[in-house]
Amino acid sequence: MIYLHNKVIHSRINQELESLKARGNSHRDVLEITYSNSTLQHIALMESHTDTDVVIMNTRGDILISSEKVNGGMKKILEKNLPQVPRKGLIIQSSWKDERYIATVTPFISDKKNEGYIYMFKDTRDVEDLIAQLNRHFLFAIVLLLFFMIITIYFLSKALTRPLIAMKESTTKLSKGNFSVAVPVRSHDELGELAQSIQSLANELNYLKKERNEFLASISHELRTPLTYIKGYADIARRKELDASERSRYLEIIHDESQRLNRLLDELFNMARMDVNTFTISKETIQLSKFLQTIHEKVLPAFTNKKIQLHLVCKDHLFLDIDPSRFEQVILNLLDNALKYSNEYTVTTIKATESLSSISISIIDQGVGIPSEDIPHIFDRLYRVEKSRARDTGGFGLGLSIVKQLVEVQGGTISVKSNLEQGTCFIITFKEIKYEDSGSGR
Template sequence: MFVCIFLIETVSMIYLHNKVVHSRINQELESLKSRGNSHRDVLEISYDNSTLHHIGLMESHTDTDVVITNTKGDILLSSEKVNSGMKKILKKDLTQVPRKGLIIQSSWKEERYIATVTPFNSDKVNEGYVYMFKNTGDVEDLISQLNKHFLFATLLLLFFMLITIYFLSKALTRPLITMKEATTKLSKGNFSVSVPVRSKDELGELAQSIQSLANELNYLKKERNEFLASISHELRTPLTYIKGYADIARRKDLDIPERTQYLEIIHEESKRLNSLLDELFNIARMDVNTFTISKETVPLSSFLQSVYEKVLPAFTNKNIQLNLECKDNLFMDIDPSRFEQVLLNLLDNALKYSNEYTVTTIKATESIGSISISIIDQGVGIPRADIPHVFDRLYRVEKSRARATGGFGLGLSIVKQLVEVQGGTISVKSSIEQGTCFTIIFKEKKNEDSSSS
């Protein structure tokens, strides 16, 4: 930043300096020329020796000099002794000098004089020339004075610039350094960092993003630890059973029916272990997004009807009445097989957590711009404190209750993930001993052809 500003300042200062010097020299030349012109005017009014003498006298008291020549170049008057520098200029060829005068020497750096020439007439015939001279020493003094001012201004500007840059870079770099330290900590696995958000600009937003990234990572780390703990717990339980019953089954004094019974338990527990691993594998696949969804427009009533028929025997078997309420002409944009998985999971829960002689309803309703599908049961319900957690992995309301029904607490977490990847939302309402209602909401997809037909 300093180098950039320094360069900009230098370039603009040099430009300004050149401009000022140039216009100052021009001013000097113009005033020299107009002085020569006024001498011409006097000479043209009365061209005689006394006028010449008078002009010479006037110029001898100023810092400019005058030399008047005739057309042949003979000097008629000079206010100062004509020296070599003046002679050089006087020798210059003069053709077509305009009446308003001409600058004949402007290079103040190299020459001793800057000079102008003005022709004067008498009775409309050119009588001679008025040369005006100014010593370039005076001009150089003037310029060096100007340079001093410029130098002073540049130094002053540089000083203020340095102060500004110092404070500005402090203000800019301090939050950047804090953020850099925070990200270094994050990369080393320390997620409990705090990045202060000091401003509302881009830096503030960056700090905010780093903070939320840290929070997210922290949460993920905690969740992963809890998940691993729950999994190892889940795996240990059936393994304990298997080991225990295997030990008993190995006893020699056991009769065949007893041994068969223990082997049966071992078989059941292995099956349970197997299905747990299957579900975990499913979840892992969903996490890395390796599974694809292929959406299509599905007529809802026939889709729900097929799901209904699939689960009806299980409900009838448990003496639970299953109802389906769905209007015709409702269409949804979903992946049918994934969505069936969702509904089967929810219906499986309704079946598991409802008692005999209750009613479970599958209900599809349409409201402005959305379609909702609800699974309503009259089962045991979920305690208010557990409702926020039912979608968490391996979460079961009552461990013993779920064990009796054979659940892992994975169903709803899979359901939620499947609904969300298809662009829907899922929510739950429940009151204990009254029943539970899971509602899935999707943005509606109307099929114009079918609805108009």
């Protein structure tokens, strides 16, 4: 603005000086055509009615005529020694700030006798008025510019800070443990990218939190099963009327289960050390009949105690590639359900069958059954049929979701058939068959 201001003033002054010079030049033209007293007077008269003044001097320095009375400011200029003045005129006073007049001079020669100089003057007060007016315009422009600039800056900074404030609020929520935040992504610039990063961080944390909760729930479920057996069998073993061999059988199971619990805790401790939230699956080839026999022995007393028969049907030549402790968890969970949801004097069967390309293990009970509308949901986490029925048996609805997960990570599938009041059958199927003699495949 300052540069523009200076430029405009400079060119305005130049314009004034040039027009002053042009006026002097036109007086010269008139004088050179008809030099006479009346012409001189005519020129003086003309100038006396304008805001410029003229003084005409001969070469000896005598004033021939002037439109105004020659005052001190004019005299100062008239007394200046003139250099060689070109025909088109010369600016002899241009500093409008300090002097009273700006002035130009133009030489004239009408004939040998009559030659001299035409001095043109303009009062610098007029120039100052002009400049003052210009300054007012400039001031107005500056105020207007500042006004719009402030408004623009205000809205621009608002637009910039709004997403930042939203992100700050989101990160505060995150730091307080609320991971379900939604950070709005409004642009595709750096701010947008930052918002996106915060959002994915929140999602990741949310996922980790969910995974951790699920994991803790699964762990407690896994720990609960052996503990239930330990407690149940300890209660039975305490009975006085029990004979020694039976008591030692119960104590054996208690011992086995305690060991399993120990192994489980060791594994958990290792997982905590390695900071992983899932059990690892380590598969080995097992003989199915032996494996199921051990489980059968372990749970039989619990079934007998509730007056439920537990049968095992499995041929000796069947082998499977699975993680025994994880798979034991699967069978125990299913048997636990069969026990919980069956009445006295019913039969539960563990049955392993083979077909051409698969092995199936079924847990068949004659219990209360599952209503058909609930069947699609029973493998969901925390889903329980009939809350009142479930309350008596006191579970969390976790068992089957864990079973499904464990079966699937080991490469199997699980399905269910059930009829109300008749019984339920869970079937686990593994596609790949192992035989004792031929290794894997058939």
